[in-house]
Amino acid sequence: MSAALAGFPILSAIWLAPFLAGIALMFAPASWTRAPRMVALAASAVSLALTVALLFAFDYRAAGALQFQERWTWIADLGVEYRLGVDGISLLMVALNAAILFSGVLASWGLRERSKEFFVLLLLLGGGVFGVFTAFNLYLFFALYEIAVLPMYLLIGVWGTGPKEYSAMKLTLMLMGGSAFLLLGILALYFGSTPHSLDIPTLQRAAASGQFGIAFQRLWFPVLFLGFAVLAALWPFHTWSPDGHASAPTAVSMLHAGVLMKLGAYGCLRVAIGLLPQGAHLWAPAVAALALVNVVYGSIGAASQTDLKYVTAYSSVSHMGMVLLGLATLGTLGLSGAVLQMFAHGLMTGVFFALIGLTYGRTHTRHLPSLGGLARVMPFVAAAYVVAGMAGLGLPGLSSFPAELLVFLGAFLHGGLFFRVVGVAAVSSIVFTALYVLRVLQKAFYGPITEPKYLELKDATFVERVPVVFLLSIMVVVGLWPFPVLRLIDGALAPLVQALGGLPR
Amino acid sequence: MNLALPLPEYGVLGLALVVLLYDLVVPERVSRRALGWVCALGFAGVLALLLRSDAPQVAPVPTAFGGMYVADGLALAFKTLIVAAAMLASLASLDYLEARGVRWQGEYYLLLTLVTFALMCLVSAGDLLTLYVALELNSIGFYALVAVLKGRSLTSSEAGLKYLILGALSSALLLYGISLLYGLSGTVSLAGLAAWAAGAARSPALVVALALVAAGLAFKMSLVPFHMWAPDVYQAAPTPVTAFLSVAGKTAALALLVRVLDAALGGFIGVWDKLLMVLMAATFVWANLGALKQRDAKRLMAYSSVAQAGYLAIGVAAGSALGLQAALFYALVYVFTNVAAFQVLQLVAESGGPELSGLRGLGRRSPGLALILAAAVLSLAGIPPFGGFFGKFYLFAAGVREGIVAGRSWLLALVGLAVVMSIVSLFYYLILVKQMYIEPADPEAPGTGGPVAVPLGARLVLGVCAAMILWTGLYPSPILAWIRQALF
Numbered sequence: 001m002s003a004a005l006a007g008f009p010i011l012s013a014i015w016l017a018p019f020l021a022g023i024a025l026m027f028a029p030a031s032w033t034r035a036p037r038m039v040a041l042a043a044s045a046v047s048l049a050l051t052v053a054l055l056f057a058f059d060y061r062a063a064g065a066l067q068f069q070e071r072w073t074w075i076a077d078l079g080v081e082y083r084l085g086v087d088g089i090s091l092l093m094v095a096l097n098a099a100i101l102f103s104g105v106l107a108s109w110g111l112r113e114r115s116k117e118f119f120v121l122l123l124l125l126g127g128g129v130f131g132v133f134t135a136f137n138l139y140l141f142f143a144l145y146e147i148a149v150l151p152m153y154l155l156i157g158v159w160g161t162g163p164k165e166y167s168a169m170k171l172t173l174m175l176m177g178g179s180a181f182l183l184l185g186i187l188a189l190y191f192g193s194t195p196h197s198l199d200i201p202t203l204q205r206a207a208a209s210g211q212f213g214i215a216f217q218r219l220w221f222p223v224l225f226l227g228f229a230v231l232a233a234l235w236p237f238h239t240w241s242p243d244g245h246a247s248a249p250t251a252v253s254m255l256h257a258g259v260l261m262k263l264g265a266y267g268c269l270r271v272a273i274g275l276l277p278q279g280a281h282l283w284a285p286a287v288a289a290l291a292l293v294n295v296v297y298g299s300i301g302a303a304s305q306t307d308l309k310y311v312t313a314y315s316s317v318s319h320m321g322m323v324l325l326g327l328a329t330l331g332t333l334g335l336s337g338a339v340l341q342m343f344a345h346g347l348m349t350g351v352f353f354a355l356i357g358l359t360y361g362r363t364h365t366r367h368l369p370s371l372g373g374l375a376r377v378m379p380f381v382a383a384a385y386v387v388a389g390m391a392g393l394g395l396p397g398l399s400s401f402p403a404e405l406l407v408f409l410g411a412f413l414h415g416g417l418f419f420r421v422v423g424v425a426a427v428s429s430i431v432f433t434a435l436y437v438l439r440v441l442q443k444a445f446y447g448p449i450t451e452p453k454y455l456e457l458k459d460a461t462f463v464e465r466v467p468v469v470f471l472l473s474i475m476v477v478v479g480l481w482p483f484p485v486l487r488l489i490d491g492a493l494a495p496l497v498q499a500l501g502g503l504p505r
Numbered sequence: 506m507n508l509a510l511p512l513p514e515y516g517v518l519g520l521a522l523v524v525l526l527y528d529l530v531v532p533e534r535v536s537r538r539a540l541g542w543v544c545a546l547g548f549a550g551v552l553a554l555l556l557r558s559d560a561p562q563v564a565p566v567p568t569a570f571g572g573m574y575v576a577d578g579l580a581l582a583f584k585t586l587i588v589a590a591a592m593l594a595s596l597a598s599l600d601y602l603e604a605r606g607v608r609w610q611g612e613y614y615l616l617l618t619l620v621t622f623a624l625m626c627l628v629s630a631g632d633l634l635t636l637y638v639a640l641e642l643n644s645i646g647f648y649a650l651v652a653v654l655k656g657r658s659l660t661s662s663e664a665g666l667k668y669l670i671l672g673a674l675s676s677a678l679l680l681y682g683i684s685l686l687y688g689l690s691g692t693v694s695l696a697g698l699a700a701w702a703a704g705a706a707r708s709p710a711l712v713v714a715l716a717l718v719a720a721g722l723a724f725k726m727s728l729v730p731f732h733m734w735a736p737d738v739y740q741a742a743p744t745p746v747t748a749f750l751s752v753a754g755k756t757a758a759l760a761l762l763v764r765v766l767d768a769a770l771g772g773f774i775g776v777w778d779k780l781l782m783v784l785m786a787a788t789f790v791w792a793n794l795g796a797l798k799q800r801d802a803k804r805l806m807a808y809s810s811v812a813q814a815g816y817l818a819i820g821v822a823a824g825s826a827l828g829l830q831a832a833l834f835y836a837l838v839y840v841f842t843n844v845a846a847f848q849v850l851q852l853v854a855e856s857g858g859p860e861l862s863g864l865r866g867l868g869r870r871s872p873g874l875a876l877i878l879a880a881a882v883l884s885l886a887g888i889p890p891f892g893g894f895f896g897k898f899y900l901f902a903a904g905v906r907e908g909i910v911a912g913r914s915w916l917l918a919l920v921g922l923a924v925v926m927s928i929v930s931l932f933y934y935l936i937l938v939k940q941m942y943i944e945p946a947d948p949e950a951p952g953t954g955g956p957v958a959v960p961l962g963a964r965l966v967l968g969v970c971a972a973m974i975l976w977t978g979l980y981p982s983p984i985l986a987w988i989r990q991a992l993f
Contacts, residue, residue, distance in 0.1 A: 078898075184921060
């Protein structure tokens, strides 16, 4: 921890900057039409700048330990504390959220309709997500988790397209349904530990000292895991995801697929697997089987959709399956792959949704068969789509490649025959991934121009290019030189892997 | 005997006398609107008195009238809630009655104070007889209050009559149960019953007595299947009365459940907790599903209130100190949340009508009102950062604790059901949010054009409630300390 930051509550500042800006904006006069986006940009830029400072000040040699801790008693009765901290995994997720939130605000720059309310909700959501990734008390974690999920209802319901009210309600109820199970699971952890605690590090110690019996773990691991996995779109609880992502406005799709789904995977890792490791061992084959369905079914689904957003939404289901499969291996390789895939997929899907938003804003259709030849008029968009698409099918040199490779290796080297089969089957999904990525490229961006009016279209403006280039450049850098990130993840995972108990790598 | 003990009750009785005198002295043609302010101020005074008094911290608790009146911390805490609700109801009433030209405003405020008095006696009852008399006094007052729109609204009179008939039936059930208990134990004092229950054997007559008492109390609490009156009465009653009935009536019923089941008959928890859990399970399922298809906003909130009563009962069924504290905290949150919701609905209905569609476009027309209603219903759904979130967390914690620490797995399953059904409730609460923020205002519909007028009384109500919804969610520790001190 660097001396420059000593005493400064940087983690609070990161999540409160957007959150409080959102609340303040709520009370701004309704006549403001341009100011809200400036406020949103400023707030997300503050978070981004603080995150960069955090990246520099973080002690990478102690990536497994909690750093920059803040701890206050909040509600003494149930052991509720305001406790923040970052370890390597949190750090990576905070960085992802900072990048996506900043890009999302820029991607909504042209939004006119009820812009004040839109940016209020976007900031509340973004702030809540920062909070979840740094919260180390289960109550705080859970409260922020719900705060991050709920604005989605209005964001999709008001500013969405298509069957937006249906999608918004479905998404909200399914995710909140998941969080209802979380509530039970969290209370079970609290009363299952002695002395009762909601503090995550304390509970980790309680787990390590064997306080949670095997019957307890067998019962409560699936409750907690499924509660989170709904948000990570685990099959068959993924159905909110295609509808929700397809109906949501651009920035919301970016944030939702980019970071909110990662909250689910993060919770699975930090809470379900981290606190109930034996339960995780017991249920790992079942999780792996479902995750395999995600991977294969998602990629087939993406290959058979004709709406650009549905294609990307199903591809998210597939890629999140990869994350869950990595988690299910419970070994260093698979877990690191899962965490890296969370990061890589967040960036990639953010670019995808930003580009689709750009395209849709010009052509007013996302229907694949009616698009064609857009590369001729929008070369920047097409080129960016090519890069993101190559990342999607795991081309070396982009951030998804090391992630997917590690997940496959993790599954294959797990030792069990079952995992080996699952790993091989998951690899086969790459065929479908190639199919849908190349199909979109070929159909929408290359080939003849289908409508004469497309000839008038303009390429992306400067403001629109900034978020895309920003996210793509992170993808390339991490893809070409993933080792610092991997070292960070490995360091952060070391205590967990030790708790999981010397599995074959 | 300490005659000064029921000082808050004397205060409310004095207020009733002031109202009576005012009505007598002031000429007929002068509006009685000022009585709303008089009542609000009077209740505020009593509230200050209650907040300043300390709960007794050592046994035995002070009693008066030969043990028929108990001034313990439980009574003190519940009285505080009841008087706060009465104060808010007076503020909400003054412009409502005036706008409708209700003739019996003097009687209305008199009944309001007397009902409050009865509810206060009810939560202080140390004896089944005081309990029964206080219960009847408040019920009769409520029957009349519900029907106070007589001559202006047929449904109001109908609801009053319906409430009267069903209420009389439930009182008869309760009385029969009480008589059986007396026959078994030879005492009507709650303390005496507790002493008897500690050693008595179970018998078929006891099960019948417990079932009858539970049924009578469940009616007041509006647990399914004894909730039938609630939707009709809530929908047709004047909105301030609905709000008062739903919060004060239910809070007092909760106090009764605690006093009779947990405190006096705690020895039989193995018998009555099954009964109560069946009622609760039915409540969670039926009330939440029933709310889904409602089109009238007040009727929807009626079903929601029935469901909320089920959540409150978790604290009673847990039968632990934690459960009691959680129930009391949730009752406190519920009072302010429900009053806020009904206040907004009342204001909106003035222009937009009682249907849910009257809320359309409220987010644009009156952003402040929409924000408060959204906060209130999200709090009822248990969404952070509002009070309902911590309240539900606390209540469910009490239930899960019994399941995991004490091994009562049925209660754990019941909490699971409650959690799942609270997701169903989120659906209908979000429908209110959707009407306000997503549906565009219908330019054809009358009264959905401009902003909603908010008179001073309503402003005060909303201000207090909004502050409490946030406070209970963001920093509940002082309130929890107050509750712990009251329940020691």
